[in-house]
Amino acid sequence: MKADFTRTIVTTKVEVAEITVVNGTVATAPLKEIVKVDTKKLSEESALKEAKKLNPGKNVVVLGIDSKEEVRGMTFETFMEHSVPVVRPASQQK
Numbered sequence: 465m466k467a468d469f470t471r472t473i474v475t476t477k478v479e480v481a482e483i484t485v486v487n488g489t490v491a492t493a494p495l496k497e498i499v500k501v502d503t504k505k506l507s508e509e510s511a512l513k514e515a516k517k518l519n520p521g522k523n524v525v526v527l528g529i530d531s532k533e534e535v536r537g538m539t540f541e542t543f544m545e546h547s548v549p550v551v552r553p554a555s556q557q558k
Contacts, residue, residue, distance in 0.1 A: 467537025475499065476506040479528040480515045492527075495519055505531045 478498040484491050498514055500506050506514070508526060515524045538546075552558075 465537070465539065468540040469543050470535055470537040472503065473501060473534050473536050474503065474505050474531055475501050475534070476511070476529060476531045478506065478511045478515065478526055479530075480519070481525055481527050482519065483523045483525050492525070495522070495524065 476499070478500070480495045480498060481492040482495055484493065495515070496518075498511070498518065500514070506529065508529060511526045511529055512524070515526060
């Protein structure tokens with residue numbers, strides 16, 4: 465297929481664990497993996513912020529971040545079928 469419009473999509477998987485101290489020993493317990501789909505990679509700082517938001521009251525740590533990029537596209541005809549007219553923001557008016 466010849467794509468007239470393309471966009472890079474980034475899927476980021478974040479491995480997260482809870483840190484606890486039991487009898488003076490640090491222990492980690494895995495938490496649910498976080499998956500984010502966006503047009504940019506998730507930074508380590510943003511991954512930690514998201515992990516804390518999704519696991520309130522827990523001491524969390526990011527163990528790993530894995531990002532995969534994929535270029536997706538569509539034809540002009542498909543774009544016209546699925547798009548809607550929008551007004552540009554004032555800062556982008558010509």
